Amino acid sequence: MKIKQKKINFKIVNDDADIADYVNKKSTFAFSTSNMDNDKITDFAYFGHGGPDEMYVGYHTNFSDFEKLSASSLRKGAFSTNASITLVSCRSGLGE
Secondary structure (H helix, E strand, C coil), X not given: CHHHHCXXXXXXXXXHHHHHHHHHHCCCCCCCCCCCCCCCEEEXXXXXXXXXXXXXXXXXXXXXXXXXXXXXXXXHHHEEEEEEEEEECCCCCCCC
C-alpha cells in the first residue's frame, strides 16, 4: 500500500480533543504524558469547515453546533520547523 511506503499516518478522530491530543502528545488518550518532541510532525493537513483561528470539527448544518479546535491549542513544538501545514477550510485565514 502506498500510504505505508510513504509513512503517512491517517487518523480518524472522534472530536476536537482527539486532534489536539494527537498533535501535542502523539496519542488520542487524554491522559498520555508522551509528546512529539522526538517525532516532529512534518506535514499536517486539515480538510473541513473553519473560521478565524479555528477548525470546526464534525458534521453539522449549524455552525454553533461544531466543536471548535483553536490553532493556538496545538503545541508549536510538536511541528518540525519546516513543516508543511495545509488548511483547506473556509474562513480559516481571516484573522479576528
